[in-house]
Every structure is written in structure tokens, then in C-alpha cells.
Amino acid sequence: MDNMMKLEFLNKSNNERFARTVAAAFATILDPTLEELSEIKTAVSEAVTNAIIHGYEDSTGMVCLEGRIDGRTIEFIVSDRGKGIEDITQAMQPLFTGKPEMERSGMGFTIMETFMDSIEVESVLGGGTTVKMSKTLKDR
Amino acid sequence: MDNMMKLEFLNKSNNERFARTVAAAFATILDPTLEELSEIKTAVSEAVTNAIIHGYEDSTGMVCLEGRIDGRTIEFIVSDRGKGIEDITQAMQPLFTGKPEMERSGMGFTIMETFMDSIEVESVLGGGTTVKMSKTLKDR
Amino acid sequence: MRMKLIGQMHVLVVEMEEELDHHIAQNVREIIDKELKRTNAINLVFDFRNLSFMDSSGIGVIIGRYKIVKILGGSVIIVSPQPQVRRIIEMAGIHKIIKITNTLDNALKMV
């Protein structure tokens, strides 16, 4: 592993922007293209937002964003210790949302899958959710 | 406390820029002036650089940057588990440096003191160093 | 976010700035819905020229407003989304139900 960082922050919605800015700053170490950078920022924004609104709902908790760099591959792991996902396959379907009343679009996981090369989701009901995403950047 | 974050990263010199960008992104939550933002960025850059080059020298270790927001007051705590400082009073004197051969200027602590409202340094020889800095931003 | 009303056309123009995420969306939604009621506007133009980032929370905002405006008998038009924003819009299929154009002038001709 060439580099790593781990960020923990409160599940406040004004930390969503902070967290994706951190992800972008970490990715900047690899001198990504503007497109790669905006893909990473968006994917991380989705995962962090999910941790905040679905993981914790109204309770207080910490969200964790880990970043790892290995060659041109960058990996982000977003985790919460919130309520967990009952049916991961269903949750990852495009347009599925558990919170239509909040005007959620159900496109979060689809965006993460489209913008990153791979995504893995692990979740324990009542224990929390971990989303691991990685992307190999173009050689520059 | 209104907000908090904790960042850990490897003591690699290309993380210096990453760490001060994170500090600036966290401070941005308070909508600081450009001057306040650049003062925070500079002070954090000094503390993080010290952890990397003085704390760990050639060994590998993790640097920690914590941020806390309380009203208009923002606090940063930079810590390492490196070699520690023998004489803190001497270390904090303007122009004192333990590494003149590296062209260090000995101005790091002076910059932190000038740009932040308060600074506290704790250190244990062989155990590491913790620098706590805080600054109250102008009302906007 | 800035808003202006073009009264004789019943158009509310919403100019978004910086980044539209879940945190911002909560406010944006409320403000637009209140303003639609207050002004009796039935058409909504999202001016995205200065919006540099949007995630899926923005999709929810757009589709939610689209549903309201449709009931009022009006339409929603999006102006000048930047590349990242455009990709999110297209990924969600919003461009199939909402018109996108390059200038505010064009948008006002299309309502």
C-alpha cells in the first residue's frame, strides 16, 4: 500500500460536503483527471449521505471514510454503525429507496457502481453498513 | 460541541498538502474569511510537517489531525507517536530548530502562535507530541 | 440560491450555486415550494450554470418539483448543466421527461 488515511466525523448533513472534499483531496495525490475526480467525489458523496440519513436516521453517530492508494488504484471504505440493511440486493437496485417520503431517488448505489470500478457492500442489521469502492485511474 | 472530525494518515510528505486541505475544508463549515482560512491552513501545515519530519524522522507512523467546532471557535489537535520533544520551551522559541541541516527555519511554532489564538504543546520523550491550537473566527 | 419571478409568464427561475447535496436539498425544496405557492407560478426553470456539483439528492429535488409543477399544469426546464451535473441528470433519465437547454432566454421561450 502506498498511502492511507482514515477520517471519522459526526453524522451531520453539513459534513457531506466536507467528506467528499476530503476524498477528492486524497485522490488528488494521484493527479487524477477532472472527470475521475468528479466521479470519486460523487460516489463518496452518495455513500456518506446514505450513512448519515439511512444508517443513523435521527440518532447521533460517527461515519468513517477510509482511503487507500496502491499504484494507480484508489479505494474508499465508508462505514457506519447504524441500523444496517436488511436486503442488500434489493437496496442496490436502481430506483429502490427506503425513504421515498424524503424524495430519495434510489439512485445512490447505481451512481457508485457507475462511477467506480467495483463496489462491495456488507451490512449487519442493527450493526451497521460498510461500502467498499475502488477505482483504477488512468496512467498520466 | 457542534461538530468534530478525526483524520489519521501515514507520515508521508505528500500528505502534508492533503492534511491542510482537510483542515481548510473542515473550517469552511464556519464560512471563514479568506485570511482566516489561510491562517488555519498554514498553522496546520506547520504542525503536520513537524509530526512528519521531527516526530517520526525516518520511521513509519500515523499522524492524527482532529478538528472540533464550538460556536465560532475551531480547534485543531495534531498528534504523533514519535520521538517527542525534550525541551518544549526551547523548541517553541523563534528560529530554534533541531534540524538546521534540513534547512528548517525554526519558525513553525512562531507561525502557529501568530496565526491561531492559542496553542498548547504536550510531549513525552519517546511517546509522541500533541499540539492543540484554537481560533475564534469573526462573526459573519 | 437565488430566485426570480417572471410574473406575466408565471415562471419561477431558480439559480443554483456551488453544490447541491442532501444537506442543501432540504432547504432548497422548502424554499421553492413556498415560493411556488406564494407567487402562483406554475413553471419552474432551474438555472444550473453555476452549480458545480450535484449528487442523487438533486435528482430527488428535480423530480419532486416536476411532480408538483405537472399538477399545476406547468413545466420544468433545466438550463446549462455543467458536465458532472449533466451526467447525473442523464443517469437518472431526467432528460427524458424534462427539457434541457443552454440559455435562460431559450428556456423562457420553451415554457
Next chain:
Amino acid sequence: MRMKLIGQMHVLVVEMEEELDHHIAQNVREIIDKELKRTNAINLVFDFRNLSFMDSSGIGVIIGRYKIVKILGGSVIIVSPQPQVRRIIEMAGIHKIIKITNTLDNALKMV
């Protein structure tokens, strides 16, 4: 970082970009010192117009080069530091031993 040599005046112009910290300083130092040797330049102009950030590592770089150039019998001049960079320079007292000016043209007249 970009460098150019103005041969007849023995001036090496170093144009710094983005941010000058300890990470960058290590390289900058080596490259400048090599170039001073290679070109026989004795004067050094730091063009800081496009340098948006500098911490105390930059002080070390400037003073270190100042010492070398002084031995060679030349001088160091700093061009157009932005506010943050200027504050660091002044805090370190560098402006008392090194001239600062607004344009590269001025700097070349001053060497």
C-alpha cells in the same frame, strides 16, 4: 516549477506554482542548486506570482539559496508574493535581507 536563464545577466528565474511546503521544498532545493551550478548563474529571482501557499519550509528554501548566492557574489530577488506568502516572508524577516518587487522586469533591473 519552471526555470529560465537570462544568460548575459547571469540570472536564474525560478517561477514557483501552487504550494511550496516541505514535500515540494526537497525537490525545489535540489533542482535550483543543480541549475545554479550548471549555468554559472549568480543571481536568483523567485517569481511567486502563481504561488498560492507557502509555509515555513519555504523560508528555509529562500534563506538557503540566499546563502549560496551571496557566496557567489550575486543577489536574490522575490517577485510578486501573494498575501499569504508575503506574510510568511515578513514574519521571518526575509524582506530585511532580500528585495521584493512587483514585476519580473523590475527584478531584472535590480540584480
